[in-house]
Amino acid sequence: MKIIVLSGGYSTERNVSFSSGVLVANALIENGHEVMMLDLFLGTQNKDFPPQYRSEPTYSYSFPEKEPDLDDLKKTTGIDSLIEDSVLCLCKKADVVFLALHGSIGENGKLQAILDINNIPYTGSSYIGCLLAMEKDVSKELFKANNILTPSGFALEKGKSEIPTDVHFPCVIKPCSNGSSVGVSIVNCSEEFSAALEKAFSYEDKVLIEQCIVGREISVGILGDKALPIIEIVPKSGFYDYQNKYQKGFADEICPAAIDKELTEHIKNEALKIHKILRLGYYSRIDFIIEANTNKPYCLEANALPGMTPTSLLPQEAAAVGIDYNSLCEYICNNPIK
Numbered sequence: 001m002k003i004i005v006l007s008g009g010y011s012t013e014r015n016v017s018f019s020s021g022v023l024v025a026n027a028l029i030e031n032g033h034e035v036m037m038l039d040l041f042l043g044t045q046n047k048d049f050p051p052q053y054r055s056e057p058t059y060s061y062s063f064p065e066k067e068p069d070l071d072d073l074k075k076t077t078g079i080d081s082l083i084e085d086s087v088l089c090l091c092k093k094a095d096v097v098f099l100a101l102h103g104s105i106g107e108n109g110k111l112q113a114i115l116d117i118n119n120i121p122y123t124g125s126s127y128i129g130c131l132l133a134m135e136k137d138v139s140k141e142l143f144k145a146n147n148i149l150t151p152s153g154f155a156l157e158k159g160k161s162e163i164p165t166d167v168h169f170p171c172v173i174k175p176c177s178n179g180s181s182v183g184v185s186i187v188n189c190s191e192e193f194s195a196a197l198e199k200a201f202s203y204e205d206k207v208l209i210e211q212c213i214v215g216r217e218i219s220v221g222i223l224g225d226k227a228l229p230i231i232e233i234v235p236k237s238g239f240y241d242y243q244n245k246y247q248k249g250f251a252d253e254i255c256p257a258a259i260d261k262e263l264t265e266h267i268k269n270e271a272l273k274i275h276k277i278l279r280l281g282y283y284s285r286i287d288f289i290i291e292a293n294t295n296k297p298y299c300l301e302a303n304a305l306p307g308m309t310p311t312s313l314l315p316q317e318a319a320a321v322g323i324d325y326n327s328l329c330e331y332i333c334n335n336p337i338k
């Protein structure tokens with residue numbers, strides 16, 4: 001097949017997406033496909049990923065420690081459209097478009113709707129699933145309506161909502177629809193509150209203030225109609241923030257997690273239920289924390305396009321049931337949204 005791996009884009013997770021993209025692209029080439037990596041935002045103007053199909057797995061990317069400066073990217077390139085002009089034309093000629101995008105229009109349904117309208121097959125979830133999973137306040141309402149345990153919380157809109165005075169600590173403040181822990185803070189006392197709120201608002205006009213769940217952090221990948229083994233994440237310090245997610249060796253990941261059989265089954269069933277409620281597609285990944293005091297799993301969020309980077313969780317979970325990275329990419333490509 002001729003496959004375009006769409007990555008980058010105008011997103012705080014732009015670099016994470018390149019990291020996923022090169023791995024996916026090389027894997028698909030090794031599987032015998034012709035593959036073109038393409039930057040959604042810069043398109044043909046991204047000199048690192050020229051618009052040519054390759055049949056040798058030669059893509060490479062070295063992951064910067066810092067998040068990308070998007071304002072600077074816009075200024076230096078002078079581009080203001082979120083999809084470069086040539087991208088859809090190129091995608092129309094491919095057999096399938098593999099979405100190695102994370103965050104922003106690549107994961108919130110907007111791009112998926114445009115691909116639908118243009119009759120371009122793509123991987124992952126439909127625009128509805130992406131939208132429901134991306135908007136954390138909307139997912140939370142759906143979790144509550146379906147008796148899925150989730151941290152209590154509420155959304156605040158910049159300049160519109162009253163700043164609450166009765167917040168319980170510790171709490172978590174996060175942008176409503178970001179990813180990769182960008183803009184997320186754990187707030188331990190009232191003195192830390194304003195700075196954390198300002199940080200989250202610097203990424204988005206809507207933020208979520210949530211009860212902080214203290215316990216074991218786990219994640220469950222869904223592939224097809226099955227839940228993969230649960231993975232436990234143990235950061236060496238702090239919580240599972242951007243650095244702990246993407247710098248090798250900053251967190252221990254244990255898969256399958258040492259959780260008793262009954263609770264494992266319960267969490268896997270909850271994850272499958274969440275995948276269905278949010279109308280997700282062929283694959284997804286659902287994040288939970290098992291509260292230390294009660295041993296109950298609280299769902300934090302669902303990811304419509306989970307990471308495929310060297311440190312990402314879903315590939316490790318697939319590997320635990322004998323599905324290697326290349327096979328995982330192949331399955332995803334063979335089950336597109338059309």
Ligand SMILES: Nc1ncnc2c1ncn2[C@@H]1O[C@H](COP(=O)(O)OP(=O)(O)O)[C@@H](O)[C@H]1O
Pocket residue numbers: 151172174178179180181182184210211212213214217239240241287289300301
């Ligand atoms: N309510 C919460 N209680 C405890 N930790 C949280 C909570 N919400 C988020 N976190 C921490 O922040 C990380 C990122 O939050 P998450 O909601 O998964 O957003 P995203 O991964 O999309 O940035 C989580 O992996 C977890 O470490």
Ligand SMILES: [Mg+2]
Pocket residue numbers: 180181287300301
């Ligand atoms: Mg998460």
